[in-house]
Amino acid sequence: MKDILTAPFMVEMIRTTTNMYAHGWDERNGGNISLLLDEAEVAEYLDMHPIRVLETGFAAPELNGKIFLVTGTGKYFKNVQYAPDVNLGIVRLTENGTKAELLWGYTDGGRFTSEFPAHMMSHVARMKVDPLNRVVMHCHPANLLAMTYVHDLDEKAFTRTLWQMCTECIVVFPDGVNVLPWMLCGTNEIGIATAKKMETARLVVWSQHGIYGAGKDLDETFGLIETAEKAAEIWLKIAHLPLKNTITDEQMHLLEQRFGVKARDGYLQ
Numbered sequence: 001m002k003d004i005l006t007a008p009f010m011v012e013m014i015r016t017t018t019n020m021y022a023h024g025w026d027e028r029n030g031g032n033i034s035l036l037l038d039e040a041e042v043a044e045y046l047d048m049h050p051i052r053v054l055e056t057g058f059a060a061p062e063l064n065g066k067i068f069l070v071t072g073t074g075k076y077f078k079n080v081q082y083a084p085d086v087n088l089g090i091v092r093l094t095e096n097g098t099k100a101e102l103l104w105g106y107t108d109g110g111r112f113t114s115e116f117p118a119h120m121m122s123h124v125a126r127m128k129v130d131p132l133n134r135v136v137m138h139c140h141p142a143n144l145l146a147m148t149y150v151h152d153l154d155e156k157a158f159t160r161t162l163w164q165m166c167t168e169c170i171v172v173f174p175d176g177v178n179v180l181p182w183m184l185c186g187t188n189e190i191g192i193a194t195a196k197k198m199e200t201a202r203l204v205v206w207s208q209h210g211i212y213g214a215g216k217d218l219d220e221t222f223g224l225i226e227t228a229e230k231a232a233e234i235w236l237k238i239a240h241l242p243l244k245n246t247i248t249d250e251q252m253h254l255l256e257q258r259f260g261v262k263a264r265d266g267y268l269q
């Protein structure tokens, strides 16, 4: 059996959590990631025998038998690289997603992130739109978070502001950004609400809390959040200054043509 710490998915997860911490997006235990794994690939590293069984607190029949690498609750992204087996776990969902068999990790007796409902329900929602989706990522980037205190939370307005801040935003997230009002985190309710928003966009802002991103791999999902966060940073730099120039809707249409993307219906004139 091969060493799990050499598995490409593990190496990439460790690099991503380390990088996210370095970006300041994951203070203390802030943020969490779930990565859908391929069963045959996991079987090269693990005997697939459950170590313990955890209750999920919700049902997700679509995910029955699916295996995820997930950050642990209360764990610090900064520490993942030093103790991956304590801070990460590999779980297989069973019994219609009501249970999760621990196959590896959480060696201090821990469990998956408290945001497991939002992650798993978002996976279900994104898989229906894009069967290649494998990642759900949550973090607390300061500029996007700050923006939710002073910007209108209307999704179209929020998206248009971000699109106008960097030329490539509309190319990276043509579906825009969906926005949830403040809600209690770590609950099934915020999970259901997040998954609903994930039906129409790969980015979902949690007002006064952070952001969720979804994508086909860790690099792409990181890049998605990185792009939105950069736009939010620029907006915070200019929002209080007299605006002299912007990216017009006409120019946005040129970007759509040049890059072969289609902006969210009704978001451009």
Ligand code: 13P
Pocket: 029, 030, 031, 032, 071, 072, 073, 074, 075, 112, 113, 114, 115, 138, 185, 186
């Ligand atoms: P966990 O430590 O349970 O992953 O929670 C962190 C977080 O960001 C909650 O929204």
Ligand code: ZN
Pocket: 030, 031, 138, 139, 140, 185, 209, 210
């Ligand atoms: Zn959070």
